[in-house]
Amino acid sequence: MILIRRLLGDVLREQRLRQGRTLRDVSSTAQVSLGYISEIERGQKEASSELLASICAALDVPLSEILAEVSDAVAMEEAALAIAVDEAAAPAAGAPGDVVASAA
Secondary structure, three states: OHHHHHHHHHHHHHHHHHHHOOHHHHHHHHOOOOHHHHHOOOOOOOOOOHHHHHHHHHHHHOOOHHHHHHHHHHHHHHHHHHHHHHHHHOOOOOOOOOOOOOOO
């Protein structure tokens, strides 16, 4: 199952780290508790739209950019899941119990 909150947290953490900023710095600027931002980044809490807007403003990144990155991450996970399902559904060649016709 794809968890949006986990992917959102990953994107927010990556953005913060790209900027070389600490949780404490973003927490102070966004006026959101450090612990809560940490839980969001770890995918343990769902961010409300208001909270997400505050974090994006603190990171000086448009919300649309964050959501686009999350959307891209969802698409990649969906593709990986589809490949895994296809591979699991494909019968293994020469698996025990398979009947193999011979050309005699």
